[in-house]
Each structure stands twice: as structure tokens, then as C-alpha cells.
Amino acid sequence: MPSLAEHQQRFGKPPWLVAADRGVFSPQNDTRAKQAGVKRVVIPGTGRSNNNVERTHAEGQRWFRRGFRFRAGIEGRISVLQRAYGLDRCRDHGETGMGRWIGWGIVTANLERMARTQAQRMAGRAR
16 A cells, blocks of 8 residues: 555556555455555455455456566566676665665666667668
């Protein structure tokens, strides 16, 4: 809920989609997110204790599965940033330093991705 409130304050409206892993699931979190104005809440239920037929049906919908894969993709991207760009350990101090360290790591990753894409385009034109 704090992240939803922060999003609302920063952008003036609730997010369209909220995705989280099973550890965050609770009926209260699901209800609160919907009350906050979130259209698509993608928080899968936990284990076999999820006997709610309506919930099981929602988790089988295409929008739910796409939202779940979106979250999984973000997790993979974070893992790459940690391994390849030194974001597994911050060597700067304080909250400002942490923000700077992460920001430069992401800028570096994005620049490398753009350079790789541009090189592939140029190689394709040369053929």
C-alpha cells in the first residue's frame, strides 16, 4: 500500500497494473489495491489454500498471465543489473549515494543496449 500511495502522489492517478509475487498475496491487499483504483491486480494466490473459484478463474485469464510474466521479466532484468553492472553491492554511502549508484548502473546498461542495437543495424545494412 505505501508504494501505491507514492505512485498516486507522484503521478496523480493510481497505476493501471500492480504485479507482485505470491508472498505479497492476501485478500486484504487485493481488495485495498482495487479500492485504490487499480484496474488489474496481478498477485497470485498462495498454494492450495486458494480455494476461491472466482480467484482461480481470474488467475487463468490472459491479462493475469501477461501481468505475471511482466513481473518475472522485471526480476530477470534486475538480476542482470546486479551481476553485470555492479548493482549487487553499492560502494557509495547514504540514500543519495545509493540512488546515484543505481542510476549510473541503469544508464550504463541502457547505453550498452543501445550501442549493441545500433551495431546490429549497421551490420545488417552492410550486408
